Amino acid sequence: MSRHLLFTSPDASELSPELFRAARWLEQHPGEAAMHSMRECARRAGLAPATFTRLAHALGYEGFEGLKQRFQQDLSSEGAYTARARALQDTARKDADWLEALNEAQHANVGSACSLNTRAQFDAVASSMLKAGSVYFLGMRASFGLAFHLHYSYGLVAPNGVLVQDVGGTQADQLARMGPRDLLVVMSLAPYTRQTVLAAEQAVAQGVTIVAVTDSALSPLARMASHQLLFHAQSTSYFQSMVGALAVAEALTAAVAVRGGPRVLAHLQGVQSRLDAHGAYWNRIDKKSAGTGRRQVIAQRKSVTDKPKLNPTTKTQ
CATH class of the missing domain: 3.40.50.10490 (Glucose-6-phosphate isomerase like protein; domain 1)
Known part of the structure; x- marks a missing residue:
């Protein structure tokens, strides 16, 4: 699950400028959000710690720790394309239902x-x-x-x-x-x-x-x-x-x-x-035309197989 799902709600676009800055910082720094305290995140973002608390509430969390845990979960499940491909291979070797998991995600999408x-x-x-x-x-x-x-x-x-x-x-x-x-x-x-x-x-x-x-x-x-x-x-x-x-x-x-x-x-x-006028799409072919086409293909194949083979020891003019 992507961290960006936090911000797909239409309500996210209604955030105040200050909360938007905090949300944007989290979206751009998911690793730091997963590892650091609220005060440290606020310091790095140049915002007040209370801003991150209000953002967590706006996104439906009781506090910043709940929001932080979400980023920690995402950090453990996501990575660069190569890392994610490797994880997929590892999962497939251990779990035969990898296709079912992908199917469930696609249905949700x-x-x-x-x-x-x-x-x-x-x-x-x-x-x-x-x-x-x-x-x-x-x-x-x-x-x-x-x-x-x-x-x-x-x-x-x-x-x-x-x-x-x-x-x-x-x-x-x-x-x-x-x-x-x-x-x-x-x-x-x-x-x-x-x-x-x-x-x-x-x-x-x-x-x-x-x-x-x-x-x-x-x-x-x-x-x-x-x-x-x-x-x-x-x-x-x-x-x-x-x-x-x-x-x-x-x-x-x-x-x-x-x-x-x-x-x-x-x-x-x-x-x-x-x-329709340009014949853009494949349509049913009548039996006579279909038969003619098959005979032409057979004749072409026969002409190739019936060609005399040259003796490699025979000189040609």
Whole structure:
């Protein structure tokens, strides 16, 4: 279980500036939080010890010791990617149910799409997307696949989606075209990709509406966003899980379809007709064509096997 689950509650985004500083320090220094006293943590963070007590209460703990124990548990179960992979191997050798443990974590991640976000949140984001001039989708590293999926799914029901890429070094050009009428759906989870955060900051400076799909209400993306959609990413494997983020993406595109009305249906019908006209998807082949194809393959194989073999001692002209 990730320490970031402490801060995935939407209530975490409502922390006072002082409590936010304390929470951010804990999130960035989990090892120190697990090892040191409250006073020492406060000294290192440059905050009053009472601030950490109030933060613990805000997060549902009786005191700082309960919060500290949580970090100690996480420290014992998490580590660098290599260490986590080694732990997974060790667990698999001792316990045949490692797959079941992973499955349970994945189910919890999928459920987080609804437990951490309300229908009203999805509806609000969907309405903003449908009203925007252009909707940009940005995700890097592990989040790029999510951005691509969300862009593709959204493109089936709306024409104003743009996937932000860096092909040919053109990402800066795409970011520069964003304006106050546009919306940026930006995705990242800890450890947050630096280039993603910088791109989001640029978009904010240009007046773009930001939708953050992220794993913590305290993430740098969530703090600058007009809308945030949260997910859990815990995993018993060596890498963070992306299924929670994918569940959020699918819920969001479903909300767009629901909110879009006839306009969405008309666009989707046009896309479907175009795909059908281009033969985009594999379809049933009639028996005659299938038989011809099989005969061609058999003939090709036979022509190869029937070629005369050269005697290695025979000279050729």
